[in-house]
Amino acid sequence: MLAHVIYILSMTILALSVPHPTVSAVSGTLITVGLIGAWRYAWAGINLARAAYFLNFAYPRRRRQAAEAYTIRGLKDHAYFLVTTYKIAPEISTRVYRSIFEAAFRATGGATIVASIVDEADARLIRRVMASVALNHPGREATVGLKIDKIEGTGKRDALATSLRSIARLNPGRNDIVIFVDGDSCVPHDVVDRSIPFFTDPTIGAVTTDELSDTQGGRLFRDWFDLRFSQRHVMMSSMSLGGRVLTLTGRMSIFRASLATDPGFVDLVRNDFIDHWRLGRVHFLTGDDKSTWYWLLQRGYKMLYLPDLCTLSIETQPKDGFFESAATLMTRWFGNMLRTNARALALPASRIGYFTWWSILDQALSIWTTLAGPASIILAAFFVSPWILPIYVAWVMFTRYLFCTVIMTFRGQSFPITYPFLLYFSQVGGAVVKSFILFRLDRQRWTRQSGSGSARAIPLGQRWRAMSSTYMHCLALGWLILGVGYVGNII
Numbered sequence: 001m002l003a004h005v006i007y008i009l010s011m012t013i014l015a016l017s018v019p020h021p022t023v024s025a026v027s028g029t030l031i032t033v034g035l036i037g038a039w040r041y042a043w044a045g046i047n048l049a050r051a052a053y054f055l056n057f058a059y060p061r062r063r064r065q066a067a068e069a070y071t072i073r074g075l076k077d078h079a080y081f082l083v084t085t086y087k088i089a090p091e092i093s094t095r096v097y098r099s100i101f102e103a104a105f106r107a108t109g110g111a112t113i114v115a116s117i118v119d120e121a122d123a124r125l126i127r128r129v130m131a132s133v134a135l136n137h138p139g140r141e142a143t144v145g146l147k148i149d150k151i152e153g154t155g156k157r158d159a160l161a162t163s164l165r166s167i168a169r170l171n172p173g174r175n176d177i178v179i180f181v182d183g184d185s186c187v188p189h190d191v192v193d194r195s196i197p198f199f200t201d202p203t204i205g206a207v208t209t210d211e212l213s214d215t216q217g218g219r220l221f222r223d224w225f226d227l228r229f230s231q232r233h234v235m236m237s238s239m240s241l242g243g244r245v246l247t248l249t250g251r252m253s254i255f256r257a258s259l260a261t262d263p264g265f266v267d268l269v270r271n272d273f274i275d276h277w278r279l280g281r282v283h284f285l286t287g288d289d290k291s292t293w294y295w296l297l298q299r300g301y302k303m304l305y306l307p308d309l310c311t312l313s314i315e316t317q318p319k320d321g322f323f324e325s326a327a328t329l330m331t332r333w334f335g336n337m338l339r340t341n342a343r344a345l346a347l348p349a350s351r352i353g354y355f356t357w358w359s360i361l362d363q364a365l366s367i368w369t370t371l372a373g374p375a376s377i378i379l380a381a382f383f384v385s386p387w388i389l390p391i392y393v394a395w396v397m398f399t400r401y402l403f404c405t406v407i408m409t410f411r412g413q414s415f416p417i418t419y420p421f422l423l424y425f426s427q428v429g430g431a432v433v434k435s436f437i438l439f440r441l442d443r444q445r446w447t448r449q450s451g452s453g454s455a456r457a458i459p460l461g462q463r464w465r466a467m468s469s470t471y472m473h474c475l476a477l478g479w480l481i482l483g484v485g486y487v488g489n490i491i
Contacts, residue, residue: 003416003417004417007397007401007417007420008401010397011394011397011398011401012394014390014391014393014394014397015390015391015394015395015398017390018387018390018391019387029376029377029379029380029384029388029488029489029490030388030391031488032372032376032484032487032488033372033373033376033377033392033488036369036372036373037373037399039369040366040369040370041399043362044403046238047234047235047238048234048238048406050237050238050241051233051234051235051237051238051241051410052410053241054237054238054240054241055237055307055410058241059237059240059306059307059308062198062304063197063308066197066198066200066201067197069197069200069201070196070197070200073200075109075175076108076109076110077109077173077175077176077177077196077199078107078109078110078111078112078172078173078176078177078257079104079107079109079110079111079112079176079177079178079179079192079196080111080112080113080114080167080170080172080176080177080178080179080257081100081103081104081111081112081113081114081178081179081181081187082114082116082160082163082164082167082178082179082180082181083096083097083100083113083114083115083116083181083182083183084116084156084159084160084163084181084182084183085115085116085117085118085122085183086117086118086153086156086159086183088122088183088184090121090125092183092184092314093122093125093126093183094125094129095186095314096181096183096184096185096186096314097115097125097126097129097130098129098132098133099186099187099188099189099312100113100181100187101113101129101130101133101134101144102133102136102189103187103188103189103190103191103192104144104192105133105134105136105137105140105143105144106137106189106190106192106193107143107144107192107193108192108193109192109196110143110144110145111143111144111145111192112144112145112146112147112167112170113126113130113144113145113146113147114147114148114149114163114166114167115146115147115148115149116149116151116159116160116162116163117148117149117150117151118150118151118152118153120150123148123150126146126148127146130144130146147166149162149163149166155285156250156286156288157269157270157271157272157284157285157288158270160180160269160270160288161266161267161269161270164178164260164261164265164266164269165261165266167257167260167261168261168266172257172258172261173257173258174256174257174258175196175199175200175256175257176256176257176258177192177195177196177199177254177255177256177257178254178255178256178257178260178261179191179192179195179252179253179254179255180250180252180253180254180255180292181251181252182250182251182252182313184251184313184314184315184316185251185252185311185312185313185314186311186312186313186314187252187311188209188309188310188311190309191209191252191254191309194306194308194309195207195209195254195306195309198304198306199256201302203243203300203301203302204256204301204302204303204304205255205256205259205296205299205301205302205303206248206253206254206255206256206259206292206293206296206301206303206304207253207254207303207304207305207306208236208245208247208248208249208252208253208254208303208304208305208306209252209253209254209305209306209307209309209310209311210229210233210236210305210306210307210308210309210310210311211229211232211233211249211251211252211310211311211312211313212226212229212310212311212312212313213225213226213229213312213313213314213315214312214313214314214315215314215315215316215317216314216315216316216317217315217316217317217322217325218317218322219418220322220418220422221317221322221325221326223416223418223419223422224322224326224422224425224426225315227404227407227415227419227422227423227426228426229313230407230408230410230411231407233307233410233411234407234410236305236307237305237307237410239305239355239356239359240303240304240305242353242355242356243302243303243304243353244297244302244303244352244353244356245293245303245304245305246293246356246359246360246363247289247290247293247337248289248292248293248296248303249289250288250289251311251313252311253289253292255292259296259301260292264295265292265295268291268292268294268295269288269291269292271283272284272287272288272291274339274342274343274441276441276442278465278468278472279441279442279465279469280442280465282339282441282442284336284339284444285444285445286332286335286336286444286445287335287336287337287339287340287444289336290336290337290339290340291340293340294340294343294344297344297347297352297356298347300351300352323429326425326429327429327433330429330430330433331433331436331437331443331445332444332445334430334433334434334437335437335441335443335444337363338364338434338437338438338441339441341360341363341364342364344360345357345360345361345364366431367431367434367435367438368431368435368480370427370428370430370431371428371431371432371435371477371480372480372483372484373392374428375480375481375484376484376485376488376490377389377392379481379484379485379488379490379491380488380490383490383491384490396424397420400419400420400421400423400424401420403420403423404419404420404423435473435476435477436473438473439469439470439472439473439476440466440469440473442465
């Protein structure tokens, strides 16, 4: 509480310390920033209102209707858990697989676990966990199967494709489901019986769930992840109101088995790519969750968010420092988003939903609208008056504190005073990372992937592409600075 009081007092002192004539001198910049802010805040308000309606009215109705339809049908569908494990600590794998087997044994229609592994030690661990959990469910042993796919460490896409083909050979029914689970995500014990009724609707292709984090790292890293998952909860709720979401997270998402085993689906997971006008053909290393999302989006299937089911994601800080860790993760996340979103925008808005289409477009526009504010302020501080800095800082402190308050009401929780700072960092730092990746879509790397090839000579073509990427990135930033300077009457 004391930290919040100090925060509010500091914000107030900053706002009141500015001489009145300064406000008039920088009015053009403030109007520019205000107009951009009004757009961003209005869009945020729309999503908050949609999320509230979805959580309180739309989703309870959908769950009730799905449960009734499933009961009337009278059949109990089978669940397939597809789990990918690579360089996961044994203690984490034990927690993850214990949760999966617990969910499998509780599945009314039975379940099969397909584990994709690289190390034989993981196979032994998985079998031990299965035997241990089975002791708590006597008489259910025949309802749960286990298949282990041992593959070379050639990447998650290879692992998913191999195991999806294994599931296809088991001839799943049309209404069976495939649950994609990362090797560091614990699933809810009732995930099968509480998710499978939604697939009675033939237009539903996949569903995803709420997420909480068990983050191993420094305080800032833990708070950052918790805040991101709270933001995700709101945005997923808003998007699901229109029958689409913006990604089917790889941590855990649930697919209709007949779609997940479709040869076209499997091929896209394994061999997804884009043809870029400057970078050439870019084969995707990461971003399998965006590939699966795009395949369903392209074919007009609906995707829902289930806020009353919660996955526990065990996150490990990849680097020693917070900022380095955040930049590493955002580079991967936003790269996946940008490589896929452009082709999603090429789809007819009438097919994917007008709100969904605009939301995808907004993700692209927000790169530059987010950077426009700080750029305007820096220019005005240099050319007009440095007193605009405390005005801006006070405004940022006020708006981010307000947003954190509203976001956390959806969780029914208070928040640490780090949240407003982390929110601003995520917005501006994220926009910087997005602008960097936008011109370098060919750069990809898994967080746990070992670095290699640093001593090898870089081919001439690759060096040219790198230089052209730098040139175009600098050109875009230059036009942004000139634009905000002109509109704000600074230049």
